[in-house]
Amino acid sequence: xxxxxxLKKDFEHYRAQADASAFAQQRESAFVELQxxxxxxxxxxxxxxxxxxxxxDIPFQASCLHTEAAKTYYTQNIVQTLKANRLVFINGSFExxxxxxQPEDAGIIITNLASARIAHADMFSKHFGKYATVEGIxxxxxxxxxxxxxAFIYVPEGKQTAYPIxxxxxxxxxxxxxxxxxxxxxxxxxxxxxxxxxSFFAFGNHASFCNIVNEVYVGENASLExxxxxxxxxxxxxxxxxxxxxxxxxxxNQVTLTLDGKFVRNNLHFxxxxxxxxxxxxxxxxxxxxxxxDNHTRVDHAKPxxxxxxxxxxxxxxxxxxxFNGKIMVHLDAQKTNAYQRNQxxxxxxxxxxxxxxxxxxxxDDVKCTHGATVGQLDEEPMFYMRSRGIPExxxxxxxxxxxxxxxxxxxKIPELVAILEEQIEKKI
Amino acid sequence: MLEIRNLKAEIEGKxxxxxxxxxxxxxxxxxxxxxxxxxxSTLSSVLAGRADYEVTEGEIMFEGKNLLEMSPEDRAREGVxxxxxxxVEIPGVSTTNFLKTAINETRKYKGLEPxxxxxxxxxxREKMELMEMDKSLTSRSLNEGFSGGEKKxxxxxQMAMLEPKLAIMDExxxxxxxxxxxxxxxxxxxxxxxxxxxxxxxxxxxxxxxIVPDFVHVLYKGRIVKSGxxxxxxxLEVKGYDWIKAEVEAAQ
Numbered sequence: 001x002x003x004x005x006x007l008k009k010d011f012e013h014y015r016a017q018a019d020a021s022a023f024a025q026q027r028e029s030a031f032v033e034l035q036x037x038x039x040x041x042x043x044x045x046x047x048x049x050x051x052x053x054x055x056x057d058i059p060f061q062a063s064c065l066h067t068e069a070a071k072t073y074y075t076q077n078i079v080q081t082l083k084a085n086r087l088v089f090i091n092g093s094f095e096x097x098x099x100x101x102q103p104e105d106a107g108i109i110i111t112n113l114a115s116a117r118i119a120h121a122d123m124f125s126k127h128f129g130k131y132a133t134v135e136g137i138x139x140x141x142x143x144x145x146x147x148x149x150x151a152f153i154y155v156p157e158g159k160q161t162a163y164p165i166x167x168x169x170x171x172x173x174x175x176x177x178x179x180x181x182x183x184x185x186x187x188x189x190x191x192x193x194x195x196x197x198x199s200f201f202a203f204g205n206h207a208s209f210c211n212i213v214n215e216v217y218v219g220e221n222a223s224l225e226x227x228x229x230x231x232x233x234x235x236x237x238x239x240x241x242x243x244x245x246x247x248x249x250x251x252x253n254q255v256t257l258t259l260d261g262k263f264v265r266n267n268l269h270f271x272x273x274x275x276x277x278x279x280x281x282x283x284x285x286x287x288x289x290x291x292x293x294d295n296h297t298r299v300d301h302a303k304p305x306x307x308x309x310x311x312x313x314x315x316x317x318x319x320x321x322x323x324f325n326g327k328i329m330v331h332l333d334a335q336k337t338n339a340y341q342r343n344q345x346x347x348x349x350x351x352x353x354x355x356x357x358x359x360x361x362x363x364x365d366d367v368k369c370t371h372g373a374t375v376g377q378l379d380e381e382p383m384f385y386m387r388s389r390g391i392p393e394x395x396x397x398x399x400x401x402x403x404x405x406x407x408x409x410x411x412x413k414i415p416e417l418v419a420i421l422e423e424q425i426e427k428k429i
Numbered sequence: 430m431l432e433i434r435n436l437k438a439e440i441e442g443k444x445x446x447x448x449x450x451x452x453x454x455x456x457x458x459x460x461x462x463x464x465x466x467x468x469x470s471t472l473s474s475v476l477a478g479r480a481d482y483e484v485t486e487g488e489i490m491f492e493g494k495n496l497l498e499m500s501p502e503d504r505a506r507e508g509v510x511x512x513x514x515x516x517v518e519i520p521g522v523s524t525t526n527f528l529k530t531a532i533n534e535t536r537k538y539k540g541l542e543p544x545x546x547x548x549x550x551x552x553x554r555e556k557m558e559l560m561e562m563d564k565s566l567t568s569r570s571l572n573e574g575f576s577g578g579e580k581k582x583x584x585x586x587q588m589a590m591l592e593p594k595l596a597i598m599d600e601x602x603x604x605x606x607x608x609x610x611x612x613x614x615x616x617x618x619x620x621x622x623x624x625x626x627x628x629x630x631x632x633x634x635x636x637x638x639x640i641v642p643d644f645v646h647v648l649y650k651g652r653i654v655k656s657g658x659x660x661x662x663x664x665l666e667v668k669g670y671d672w673i674k675a676e677v678e679a680a681q
Contacts, residue, residue, distance in 0.1 A: 403521025
């Protein structure tokens with residue numbers, strides 16, 4: 001049975017329970033789009049280096065299994081010292097017993113999407129599916145048609161989160177090959193401010209595939225600190241799509257940390273729909289073994305006087321592979337755009353690979369845009385210099401790699417996250 | 430302290446050092462001079478353990494130990510310091526962190542506990558005053574964006590911190606204006622004592638006006654062809670290297 005046929009069976013199961021809502025309609029048309037598109041192959045330009053063949057090859061089940069193992073895993077492996085609001089999803093479904101809400105943040109809606117669809121129907125229908133398009137994007141269509149549950153965050157006008165909101169997604173493949181399709185919707189209204197951490201874990205002896213879609217709306221003059229932390233062990237595949245829609249005068253600091261992952265594809269899109277936006281997007285990937293990570297980013301400067309700064313850095317060991325594709329689209333109206341982009345990689349082995357592709361498409365004439373990509377090894381001169389002062393090779397390497405990663409670490413405003421990053425660098429080197 | 434016997438070395442099959450003999454006793458300052466391409470920088474690289482060079486013959490003994498068998502870090506921990514001709518910029522690593530790591534790794538090698546953070550800072554402050562270092566330099570990334578003079582002063586500052594037994598200075602005067610030269614030389618002179626030895630490699634005599642050597646050696650075609658006292662450097666300043674080249678050719 002082909003993947004699409006299998007998904008069709010799942011979809012018919014959903015459809016049987018569906019109501020006559022606009023939401024059901026959205027899913028219906030998403031499924032039509034998915035059938036039309038099929039799963040993209042490497043002939044598709046956007047998937048040239050990233051092979052989705054595993055979706056056909058591995059018999060995944062859309063399971064919402066909650067094992068005790070996952071809960072134990074959560075309590076043992078996830079930083080509990082950080083005071084935060086927490087929502088936890090295991091295999092795509094909501095684990096309400098692990099929810100934590102700080103009293104100071106009672107004015108902010110932090111709940112699961114399935115209940116928000118009923119309880120906050122207005123907000124849901126105003127934003128859901130409005131930013132992450134399904135047209136031409138098969139995996140978004142697949143998520144929209146077959147999504148399970150996810151986080152719903154609503155920061156009302158003028159409010160600020162007192163503590164970060166941590167959305168944890170755990171893929172537990174300890175019993176079967178699981179397919180998770182979570183869906184998050186984050187709305188930060190006018191003059192509001194929020195800190196959101198998306199934390200991804202995977203474990204278990206079977207394979208898991210997490211196909212997640214995040215929609216983020218940031219209203220006029222609002223700001224968002226947004227972190228993604230991917231620690232994905234075992235046979236885990238992840239397609240992580242995020243669409244951020246920004247009104248004018250918004251400020252966003254986004255950091256993506258991929259610290260482990262057999263197969264990760266991040267699609268991160270920003271659309272600046274107003275003037276004077278600041279969009280900062282940074283990423284760091286630390287890969288070893290046969291790990292593979294692909295960061296596809298796209299920044300749309302649709303209006304004048306916006307600033308974007310992008311820097312992705314990678315450290316690759318063993319036979320790992322990284323892909324970077326950064327597109328900056330400066331629309332005709334977007335005069336006085338400032339856009340910067342860099343991708344820098346250090347290969348610690350002859351067998352590691354990086355495919356990097358910056359893409360600038362500029363339709364306005366008064367703009368400042370730069371981009372650059374480097375792929376190299378740890379330089380021998382700094383290494384020798386340090387050794388000649390009595391610092392042994394392994395310590396010198398660690399200092400140099402920490403220094404390399406520091407650029408990104410300093411963009412992280414939560415010390416607990418920096419600590420996780422440093423620990424991981426220590427472990428991987 | 431340092432005993433170099435019949436040292437021969439090459440890089441990529443090209444012979445650079447052709448039998449160097451040199452003995453340096455504690456407290457002595459030896460200047461190695463010579464025309465471009467004589468092998469001066471190769472000698473310093475071989476002493477510090479740069480991997481690009483292959484030693485084909487001879488030996489280097491440092492305090493009775495075979496230096497050539499040691500890794501660059503072990504040479505440093507045993508007390509050999511190389512002041513680089515081109516100090517390396519290391520973005521993201523502060524001079525403070527770098528030196529703390531270097532000192533504590535050396536202490537570990539000697540079986541000592543790491544230095545307490547407060548003791549380290551106090552020690553560093555003393556050395557900074559001694560070397561007339563600007564405080565801001567130590568919190569900045571190592572050598573990053575430093576001027577030529579600042580880089581060289583930072584080398585001498587590192588020397589002061591690491592307190593080597595033997596300091597090799599590779600063309601420390603290159604690229605320095607007269608003020609920077611004086612500052613660097615003052616720093617070096619403050620570190621001179623009866624136990625610490627220096628090998629000062631230079632193309633020009635002017636550095637030796639400030640750091641007065643006990644011995645001057647002329648390196649040519651990978652060998653020491655003439656040795657003398659500080660007056661030899663003066664003579665070279667006046668007469669250049671051609672007369673030495675001629676002497677060598679005639680002797681062959």
